[in-house]
Amino acid sequence: MRGTRVDLSELEETVRKLGRLTTAMGESVTKSKYNTYLPDGALGSHRFVESTELTSAHRQMKAHIEEIIRVINDAIDDFGTKTKIVHGNYQNAEYEAKNGMNGARSGAGE
Template sequence: MGSSEEYFVDLEALDTVGRKLNGVLRSMEQAKSKTGHSTYLPKGTLGQGFKEENELNLAHDQMKAYIEDNILKLLQDLIHDLSEKTKKTKDAYHDREYDVTNALNPGGK
């Protein structure tokens, strides 16, 4: 890099960040699927006929919903947003680099 007027953006690094964010997003989707299907607590699993049975089942269902809606969904939305913004940023810098290259080399010379 030369003068303070110059800048450099590593488009490959932005692309790598985007790919990694998409990988995290896929992992989050798997985690959300697991909470939806692998944490099912059938009635009677913890026993039957005791005073706190309904309260315990309700607490489980509420915690499961909280994890799905307030943790996994929000994280998934955040990661998706970061991924989209990273892609847009990379594309904008790529387009700008293309414009500058063409301005400096008119006619492809």
């Protein structure tokens, strides 16, 4: 592990970017749920067989898109959480290494 260095500012930037991505995905969730609503009869009366089929296909696709967005959001949240944990761990290790060296120096002079 000697010589390995982690750029904490890059990890911080990744966390910020994930936050922005989560915000943008929130708009997609809202749009997929509420801006794609298709009321019954919007494509014709129930006597029009294709209307029923189209409405059913629309509902299935809407549910599929919502599920895809949920999976993407879960992946972003998971990655963001793990990135924050890794950042914290490296920050702690850096702090301990720095203080360990300082403590060794101050103790050696006594």
